[in-house]
Structures are given as C-alpha cells and as structure tokens.
Amino acid sequence: DQQVKQNSPSLSVQEGRISILNCDYTNSMFDYFLWYKKYPAEGPTFLISISSIKDKNEDGRFTVFLNKSAKHLSLHIVPSQPGDSAVYFCAASEDTDKLIFGTGTRLQVFP
Amino acid sequence: DTGVSQDPRHKITKRGQNVTFRCDPISEHNRLYWYRQTLGQGPEFLTYFQNEAQLEKSRLLSDRFSAERPKGSFSTLEIQRTEQGDSAMYLCASRTRDRGYGYTFGSGTRLTVV
Numbered sequence: 001d002q003q004v005k006q007n008s009p010s011l012s013v014q015e016g017r018i019s020i021l022n023c024d025y026t027n028s029m030f031d032y033f034l035w036y037k038k039y040p041a042e043g044p045t046f047l048i049s050i051s052s053i054k055d056k057n058e059d060g061r062f063t064v065f066l067n068k069s070a071k072h073l074s075l076h077i078v079p080s081q082p083g084d085s086a087v088y089f090c091a092a093s094e095d096t097d098k099l100i101f102g103t104g105t106r107l108q109v110f111p
Numbered sequence: 112d113t114g115v116s117q118d119p120r121h122k123i124t125k126r127g128q129n130v131t132f133r134c135d136p137i138s139e140h141n142r143l144y145w146y147r148q149t150l151g152q153g154p155e156f157l158t159y160f161q162n163e164a165q166l167e168k169s170r171l172l173s174d175r176f177s178a179e180r181p182k183g184s185f186s187t188l189e190i191q192r193t194e195q196g197d198s199a200m201y202l203c204a205s206r207t208r209d210r211g212y213g214y215t216f217g218s219g220t221r222l223t224v225v
Contacts, residue, residue: 004153034213041221043115043202044154046213089153098144098167099214101153 003027004092006102013109019077021105023090026071030092034099035064035075038087047088048075080109115217117203123223124193131189132220136205143186144214145178146202147171154202160186193224 005024013019021035031052036044050057050064050073057064063076077084090102116135124130136143141162146154157176158168162183172178175193180186190197200221204214 036213036216041218043117043204043216043218046215049213091153097142098156098159098169099146099154100156103151103153 002103003030004090004100004102006090006105008105009103010106010108013080013107015082015109015111016079019075019080019084019107019109021075021077021088021090021107023073023075023102024071025073025092027092027094027100028071029094030100031095032093033064033066033073034091034093035062036089036091036101037084038089038104044089077107080107082109082111085109115203115205115215117201117217117220119220120218121221121223123225126195126224127192129189129191130193130222131187132201132203132222134186134188134203134205134217135184136186136203137215140205140207140215141183142206143180144204144206145186145188146204146216148200148202148219149198157188190222193222195224198222198224 034049035047038044048059048062048064066073085108087104087106089104091099093099118133144159145157148154158178160180175191178188200219202219204216206214
C-alpha cells in the first residue's frame with residue numbers, strides 16, 4: 001500500500017531550466033508535506049515543506065505547490081543548477097507524526 | 112550544533128550476529144525517529160521517541176529489533192540474530208515540536224549482513 005507515489009524514477013534537465021518533480025498521495029488525512037534531497041552515502045536533507053492549509057510555499061529557487069483535490073504536489077526548481085543533481089523524496093505526515101516517503105526521483109542537471 | 116550523528120557509518124556482520132547502532136540527535140530536539148532505507152525505496156518508518164518514551168513502532172519492527180532512548184538523549188537500535196534481509200541503510204532523525212522545520216536526518220548506518 002504505497003500512500004505516497006513518485007511515478008517518475010528519473011528526470012534530466014538542462015542547467016538554467018525549470019525542474020518539476022511530481023508526487024501523488026492517497027491518504028486524505030495527510031496534513032503536512034515535505035521535500036527532501038539526498039546525495040549518495042548521506043542522509044536526506046530537508047528542502048521545503050507545506051501545510052495542507054496552503055497551496056504554495058516558496059523558498060528561494062524552490063517552490064512547492066499543493067493541489068488537495070487532486071492529491072498532488074510538485075516541487076519546482078528554478079533555475080536548475082548542476083549541484084541540484086540528487087535524489088528527491090516527497091514525504092507526508094498526519095497527526096501520527098511519522099513521515100511516509102515516496103520512492104524518489106533522481107534529478108540530473110546537465111550543462 | 113553538530114547535527115544528528117550516527118555511529119558506525121558502516122557495519123558488516125555475519126548472519127545470526129547481533130548489532131547495535133547509536134544515534135545522537137540535535138540536543139534541543141525532543142523527538143527522535145528511526146527509519147530504514149533499502150535500494151530503490153524511500154525511507155520507511157520504524158519507530159519514534161518523544162523524550163525517553165517510545166510512542167510508536169512500525170509492524171516492520173519485528174521482535175528481533177529493539178530501540179531505546181534512555182534519559183531522552185541518544186538512542187540505540189539493536190538487531191538480534193541478523194538476517195540478510197536486514198541489510199539496509201538505517202537512518203536516524205530528530206526534530207523539535209514544530210513540523211515546519213522538517214526533520215534533520217543523520218548520515219545513516221549502512222548494514223551489510225553476509
């Protein structure tokens with residue numbers, strides 16, 4: 001039972017362009033959503049979060065959009081940089097506090 | 112603030128042996144979590160503590176797994192009678208009460224059972 005899904009295992013984007021990473025969820029009780037970035041041999045690093053009472057949150061080059069009716073969120077990175085190349089995980093939580101992660105999307109930003 | 116520290120970084124053990132991992136959270140974080148990540152998957156929740164109280168355990172945490180957080184500071188995760196299926200990255204995370212700042216993860220302990 002995969003409650004958080006990232007259907008694109010990989011994404012390749014040219015430097016300077018926009019990267020859009022997508023995430024779908026099934027549990028309508030989720031009230032907090034987060035994006036993490038992970039490099040090999042390191043733990044996930046928190047990027048940005050959004051509460052279910054909002055539909056957009058922005059932090060520098062990173063923007064997260066939430067569409068509750070579609071149970072869909074996306075992470076936009078503008079402009080993309082080679083250092084953004086990593087695996088990105090979408091995660092969600094509800095009152096129980098634990099995070100439920102998706103399977104990740106590997107982003108490659110090429111020059 | 113040195114972040115979340117995990118020890119060891121790598122552990123290779125023979126099947127049937129016991130292993131113990133340690134996590135030192137950020138000092139002011141009262142909540143501590145253990146996750147497990149296998150290849151091609153996202154981290155999976157195992158258990159979490161608020162101070163010294165273990166508040167939730169996943170059904171993934173079989174009887175061979177035990178976690179403790181004495182005095183609400185560092186935590187240990189022990190796996191008894193290891194099996195090859197236990198090979199994974201074990202991640203520890205901590206946070207304060209405010210979920211808006213996310214969970215800070217350690218670099219993990221990679222366990223290989225041979």
